[in-house]
């Protein structure tokens with residue numbers, strides 16, 4: 001699942017490649033991905049890309065005031081080919097969802113999941129996409145403050161790992177970076193948000209900044225085909241069940257109740273804390 005650092009890297013790449021370029025054609029291979037039935041994908045054909053921006057884990061491509069919003073969901077991603085006539089299938093067995101053609105290259109939108117999670121919208125403004133309109137403040141924005149985190153935590157009884165992934169509370173974090181942030185903060189993934197002390201909130205905020213700022217910087221400039229591997233290789237605890245904790249050398253375990261979907265260090269992040 002791409003999270004804010006990978007989507008930010010893709011956004012920067014596309015902004016550099018596409019700004020000022022005319023959309024020459026589109027192909028929608030997977031019709032179910034387009035959620036705006038009354039506004040077809042070919043509305044952007046012939047229009048010039050003015051900007052490419054990230055909203056949480058979504059990308060917005062502004063083509064002369066008509067916006068193509070791409071929500072990557074669980075298994076969506078993108079490909080880029082410098083050959084405008086290329087029709088290569090996407091790598092790693094992913095299904096091709098759509099293609100957007102330019103004079104000097106082709107943007108492919110892909111989905112590697114067992115079920116379709118990519119969502120495309122053609123809209124007048126980014127906020128017309130329901131999932132974008134509901135997004136909380138962007139956790140990957142360097143300006144995401146401790147106060148904004150306090151607001152997101154609120155007096156919620158929700159468990160920390162789940163809350164960090166709740167896009168309506170704070171945008172951009174998914175399954176992997178929530179594990180990494182809680183590892184750096186040395187907080188239990190199942191602690192209730194409202195139970196944190198002031199010191200723990202400060203640690204959590206510092207960890208959000210450290211993990212996301214570090215990942216955004218590390219992912220910047222890496223080819224989009226290599227983003228997933230770079231993310232996986234960078235993980236401290238996520239996906240590292242049975243491996244030693246980088247802080248204490250203890251063994252990383254699956255978080256109880258996540259069916260192997262999340263990991264933590266029981267020594268650094270005691271569940272009863």
Ligand SMILES: [Zn+2]
Nearest residue numbers: 245248265268
């Ligand atoms: Zn540890």
